[in-house]
Amino acid sequence: MGALGPKLERRMAQSLTTCTFCGVGCGLYLETSANHISGVCPSRSHPANEGKICVRGWHVHEIASAPDRLKTPLIKKNGQFEKATWEEAIAFITSRLKEVKDKYGPDSIAFLSSPRCSNEEAYLLQKLARSVIGTNNVDHGAGVYSNNSTDVLLDMLGAAATTNALADLAKSDVILVDGVDLQRQLPTIAGAVIRAKVGGAKLIVVGERRQRVAENADWYLQIKPGTEALLYGAMAKIIVDNALMNMQFIQARCRDYEAFLAQVRGYDLLACAEGCGVPAQAIEAAARAFGRSKAASVLYSTGATARDKAATQALVNLVLLTGQIGKAGGGLFALTEHNNLQGSCDVGVAPQYLPGYRSVANAASRGEVEALWGAKLPALPGLSASSVLKDRSGGKVKAAWLLRYDPVSTAAVGTAAKALDECELVVAQHLFLTETAKHAHVILPTTAFGEERVTFTSTERRIQLAERAVEPPSGIFPAWEQLAEVARGLGAIWKYETSADVMKEIGTVVPFYSGASYDNLAQDFGRQWPCTKERPQGTPFLFAEAGAGFKFVAIPKPKAAVETGKDFPFTLVLGNSSYYWNQNVLIAHSETLKREYRMLLLDYPRGFVEISSDDAKQMKIRDGQRIKLCAAGGSATTVARVTPEVRSGTVFVPYQELSQMQQLRGSQSDGSQLLAVRVETEAA
Secondary structure: OOOHHHHHHHHOEEEEEEOOOOOOOOEEEEEEEOOEEEEEEEOOOOOOOOOOOOHHHHHHHHHHHOOOOOOOOEEEEOOEEEEOOHHHHHHHHHHHHHHHHHHHOHHHEEEEEOOOOOHHHHHHHHHHHHHHHOOOOEEEHHHHHOOOHHHHHHHHOOOOOOOOOHHHHHHOOEEEEEOOOHHHHOHHHHHHHHHHHHOOOEEEEEEOEOOOOHHHOOEEEEOOOOOHHHHHHHHHHHHHHOOOOOHHHHHHHEEOHHHHHHHHOOOOHHHHHHHHOOOHHHHHHHHHHHHHOOOEEEEEEOOOOOOOHHHHHHHHHHHHHOOOOOOOOOEEEEEOOOOOHHHHHHOOOOOOEEHHHEEOOOHHHHHHHHHHHOOOOOOOOOOOHHHHHOOOOOOOOOEEEEEOOOHHHOOOOOOHHHHHHOOOEEEEEEOOOOOOHHHOOEEEEOOOOOOOOEEEEOOOOEEEEEOOOOOOOOOOOOHHHHHHHHHHHOOOOOOOOOHHHHHHHHHHHOHHHOOOOHHHHOOOOOEEOOOOOOOOOOOOOOOOOOOOOEEOOOOOOOOOOOOOOOOOOEEEEEEOOOOOHHHOOOHHHOHHHHHHHOHHHHHOOOOOEEEEHHHHHHHOOOOOOEEEEEOOOOEEEEEEEEEOOEOOOEEEEEOOOHHHHHHHHHHHOOOOOEEEEEEEEOOO
C-alpha cells in the first residue's frame, strides 16, 4: 500500500478555488482524477479560513456529479419539455424576447439572478438587460430579503461593503454580533469570533434567540423582536453621557453629528431597557465596553429581514461615534450569507444601481457607463425581485429571465410560481430541473462548481479566481457565454473570447475592480477591493486615509415593532437566517449535506414552530404537540418545538414554513417578518 500511495498522488491533480456556498469565501483545493472531482481539502494558507472549512465546504464538489444534472437545452411544447439543440434554444429565446419587447415594451421583461452567480455571469446579465433590452428590471435573489443595507452603507459611509478583512477579528478587543446565527450560517466566521474571544476579546451578542456564539458572550442581550434600533440608541446615549465618543474622529471625518446628538439625548436607559426587554445594567455594561474599546468590530447580516433600515443605521452610528472606521481590528462587517452577493451588487445587479454603485437616475453616472458600452441606458429605477415575484408589479412583467435562481423553492416568495405562470416567457439557466425551472418555457443547462474559470467576491471584498478543475459535460458551456450568445442574437456586438475578457471589461466599468485581472487575482488568494491599477495588491481595510464624508443619521426613538396585548400576547418572528440550508437546491444534490441539514425535520416531518421552554412549561405544551397560532388576519395549525434558544413571549417560525405566515397574515399582509399572535393548545 505504501508503494501505491505516491503513484496515486501523481495521478491526482489539485486546483485552487473558492467555496460557492456562503459569503466567507473559504479557499479550497479540488482533487481531480480522470476529469472527475473526487474530493476537496482546505487551503491552510488562505487568509479567510486558514485550513478550516465547514461541512458544506467538505462536500461542495458532490454537486457536479449529481446524476440528474441537465445535459441539454429544453423547450416546453404542449406543456412538456423536449430536448433541443443550442441553436434552437437560443433562436427561441431571442425571437420571444423580441416579441415581448415589441408588444409590451422593455420594462415588461425582468432579469433575476442568484447571488451565487459568478461576477462574469452577473455582469453580463445586467448588461444584457440594460444595454440590449433597455430595462433596469435587474435584481439578485437576495433582494427579496432586502433590509436596505446597501442604501444605508452608501449613504452613511460611501461604500456598501465590509470595511475590514476577516483576519482583523483577531485584532479586535470588542466584537458585537448582531442578529446572525454565525454557527449555522457562516461557521468559519463563528470560529474566528470564538478564537478572538479566547484570545481576550470581549463579546457582545444581540438577537432574539440564543445560539451557540451567544453562549460564549460576555453580554448576551436577548432583545424583544424588532427593538434593535432602540437598543443601539440607548447604547449611544450611554457612550455620550460617559464621554466615550471619539470627538477627534467625529470632528475630522463626520457630518450631521449635532442632529444625531439631539435625538440621542432624548433616549432614556430605563425606558429603552423595558422596551427591549433587556436589563439596563447589561445594556450599560455592553455600551461602556464598546465605547472604551480601542478596536471594536460589528458583525451583522445583510440578509436578516427582521432587521429594518433604522437598525442598520443605528449600528453604523455606533461605529462612527466611537471612531471604529479606518483601522485594523475595528470596523463594520456587513456579512453576506450568499457566496457572491457582494460581487453581484458590485457589478450592478440591482434595480437602482449600475455597476460600481452608480445611480441609474443620475445622468452623469449613467453617461459614464453609456460611453463605455456604446448604448443608451434607461433612466428610471427598475423593479426589484420582490416586486416581480410577489405580484406587486401590477402585471407589468410579461417575461422573466432567471439565472441560477430558484425562487419557487424560496420561503420568502410564496407567490413566485403564480407570478411566473402569468409570464409569456420564462427563461431558466440552471444545473437542475428545479421547482422554478418547471415553470419555464426554455431551460439552458449550466456548468457546475469546478467546471469553469470565473471570479467571486466574498464578504470581505476579496475578489477570488476560481480555477477550472475539470471539463464540463459534453455540450455544456458557461452561463456567461450563453448570455453573450443571446445578446448577439438580439443584434449586440459582444466580443468575449474568454471569461478573462469579461473581467477585463468589468475593470473598466467598475473603478475599484480596475486592477483585478486574472493574472493579478491568481496571486495571494485574490485581492480585496479597491483593487486598482494604482493599488494592484488590494486594500485590507477601507478608509485608512484621513478625510471627511461619513454621515450620522438622527433616528427618532422607535416605536414598538409589534403591539402585543391580551388577545395576541406573543411576537412571531419569521426566521430566515437560522433555517435555510435544508431547502437549498445544491444541498439537495449532495447526499451527505441533504442528510445533515434535514436531520431536524426527521423529528418534525410536518414542520414546526419554536416556543420557549418557559412559555411551554407555563402553558403545559409538550415538545411535538400540535398547537394553533392565531393572528388578526388568520390562523395556522402546526407542531411545537420546545427550545431554550427562543425568548419568552416569542414564537419562531423557521424559514421553510412560509405557508404558516401566509395563513396568519391573511389578506392583510404588509410583508412584515413580525406578527402579534396567540398560541392555543390542541389535542395530540
